Amino acid sequence: MQQVTGAAAGKRLRSPFFVGLLIILFLVEFMKGSLLVVVLPIYMKNFLGLSAHTIGIAFSLQYIGDNLFRSPFGWIGERLGYRKTMASALLMTVIAVSIIAFSSGAFWLSLACFILGLGTSPLWPTAMTGATEISGPMGSNGQAMGTLEMASLAGTGAGPIVMNFLMERTGRNYHTAFLILIGVGIILVLVALMLPSKVRIPLQTAAVSVTGAGKGFFAIMGHKLGQLRVNVKKTLYEVRTTLKVSWMVYPALFLQSFVIGLLSPVITLYVQNELHISPNMYNLLLIAGGGITVLALIPCGKLIDRFGTRPFLNTGFLLAAFSLSIFSMVHSLVLVFVFVCIVGISYAMILPGWNTFVAHLVPKGERGTVWGFFLTLQGSGMVVGPIVSGQLWDRVGHSSPFLASAIVMALLFVIHFILSRGMKTGARA
Numbered sequence: 001m002q003q004v005t006g007a008a009a010g011k012r013l014r015s016p017f018f019v020g021l022l023i024i025l026f027l028v029e030f031m032k033g034s035l036l037v038v039v040l041p042i043y044m045k046n047f048l049g050l051s052a053h054t055i056g057i058a059f060s061l062q063y064i065g066d067n068l069f070r071s072p073f074g075w076i077g078e079r080l081g082y083r084k085t086m087a088s089a090l091l092m093t094v095i096a097v098s099i100i101a102f103s104s105g106a107f108w109l110s111l112a113c114f115i116l117g118l119g120t121s122p123l124w125p126t127a128m129t130g131a132t133e134i135s136g137p138m139g140s141n142g143q144a145m146g147t148l149e150m151a152s153l154a155g156t157g158a159g160p161i162v163m164n165f166l167m168e169r170t171g172r173n174y175h176t177a178f179l180i181l182i183g184v185g186i187i188l189v190l191v192a193l194m195l196p197s198k199v200r201i202p203l204q205t206a207a208v209s210v211t212g213a214g215k216g217f218f219a220i221m222g223h224k225l226g227q228l229r230v231n232v233k234k235t236l237y238e239v240r241t242t243l244k245v246s247w248m249v250y251p252a253l254f255l256q257s258f259v260i261g262l263l264s265p266v267i268t269l270y271v272q273n274e275l276h277i278s279p280n281m282y283n284l285l286l287i288a289g290g291g292i293t294v295l296a297l298i299p300c301g302k303l304i305d306r307f308g309t310r311p312f313l314n315t316g317f318l319l320a321a322f323s324l325s326i327f328s329m330v331h332s333l334v335l336v337f338v339f340v341c342i343v344g345i346s347y348a349m350i351l352p353g354w355n356t357f358v359a360h361l362v363p364k365g366e367r368g369t370v371w372g373f374f375l376t377l378q379g380s381g382m383v384v385g386p387i388v389s390g391q392l393w394d395r396v397g398h399s400s401p402f403l404a405s406a407i408v409m410a411l412l413f414v415i416h417f418i419l420s421r422g423m424k425t426g427a428r429a
Contacts, residue, residue: 017082018144020195021127024086025148026155027188028120031093031181033159035116036062038167039181040100043174044109054106058113060383065117067379073122082130085122086192092119094185101178128355145359146301146352150294157290161283249361252415253378256354259408261385262392262401263324274398275331289340296348301356309353310420316349317413325406328399357416 036059044050044058077085096116099108131144163177170176271277277285304312323342330336358374392400 016194017130017196018147020191021130022147022151023191024090024188025123025127025151026158027184027191028090028093028123029152029155030159030162031097031155031184031188032116032120033156034163034177034181035097035100035159037160038163039174039177040113042172047174048104048109050106050109054110058106058110061110061114062117063379063383065114066121067117067383069118069121070125070373070379073125077122077126077129082126082195083193086126086195087189089119089122090185090188090192092116093188094182095119097178097181097185101175101182128359131359143298143301143305143352145355146297146304149351149355150297153290153294153297157286157294161287164283246419248415248419249358250377252412252419253358253374254381255408255412255415256350256381257378258381258385258388259405259412261382262389262405262408264382264386264389270328270398270402275333275336277333277336281333285337285340288337289344292341292344293348293351296345297352300348301352304353304356309357310416312349312353313357313416313420314413316346316353317409317416320346320350321406321409321413324402324409328402357420 040058044054073085073089092115096112096119099112099115103109103112127148131148166177166180167173271285300312320343323339323346327336327339327343330339388404389401392404
């Protein structure tokens with residue numbers, strides 16, 4: 001019976017719908033990795049001469065747009081369907097890159113970054129909802145989540161590497177880079193148009209058409225807005241009554257991305273200024289850490305489906321806390337590679353394990369809305385983390401962001417240990 005279930009789960013993960021989600025995830029992260037890591041910082045600072053403060057505002061707007069609208073888009077996605085929601089949103093990414101390519105003012109670039117975040121905001125709620133639906137709460141969540149994370153990390157890693165190579169070959173021709181990224185955005189829209197348009201909760205459009213027959217435009221719109229208000233109230237009521245989780249889940253969601261936000265703005269500075277590693281060696285470091293994470297995601301996801309999330313999350317959090325606390329104390333290149341690989345292995349355990357753990361908390365009735373809310377809360381850590389990291393770097397010391405990240409990982413271990421024991425006790429009861 002277990003073999004039949006596993007075969008069925010594998011078949012669902014090879015379905016056109018799930019493959020489409022993987023392609024979209026890869027290309028979106030490829031685009032964002034190219035823009036945010038390689039192109040925009042140098043383009044805005046060196047080519048356009050904008051201040052670092054302006055660049056910071058633009059990047060913050062991107063994170064705000066991405067996180068603020070995840071929950072609304074999760075709600076909309078359940079009612080309009082995957083195809084309309086994703087195609088409309090991803091069209092915004094094409095508009096955003098076009099604005100960046102053909103404008104030079106700080107206002108327009110900041111607006112474009114906000115539109116870029118807005119366009120990618122429904123991505124993870126849609127992916128998580130789709131993965132949960134095709135695998136089921138007792139199915140292959142771990143394998144599905146691991147596959148999603150693998151596509152995401154592959155795109156995040158491939159974007160900067162490919163774009164660095166392209167920029168070097170074209171002599172820093174930014175317009176060529178922007179045209180390629182616009183092409184990637186158009187491919188994204190085309191792939192989104194091939195997603196299914198199945199809607200889990202109907203909009204009752206027939207009732208609208210009947211009651212709106214013979215009435216004017218404003219009367220029809222008023223009826224639709226009234227119906228939308230009723231649907232929103234009903235949704236919020238269902239979420240309040242079905243979402244019964246410990247209060248510790250909410251800070252854990254925030255801390256899970258906060259720790260990444262602590263590291264993201266200072267890792268390059270630390271490697272170049274403190275360890276004096278060359279750019280080529282830094283690329284090898286990124287490939288080693290990211291590669292081992294991607295390669296370990298699928299087996300970790302399968303093992304999570306078999307043995308549960310508890311041992312993998314406990315081990316992953318402790319391993320990450322240990323390696324991050326030691327990383328800032330080593331200067332040997334060999335040891336740096338060793339600890340980067342350890343961090344990569346720990347994240348291969350944490351990423352699918354954490355998403356599977358959270359998936360078990362999401363009620364069936366409003367999956368898109370709750371996933372959007374959870375991911376908004378989780379993504380807010382990426383907004384706050386870089387600000388705290390910069391203050392620690394300037395005021396405390398260059399190793400302090402790594403020690404802070406290790407402390408957060410240890411705190412996540414404690415929170416998850418308490419939560420998992422509580423869930424185990426409740427299941428026994």
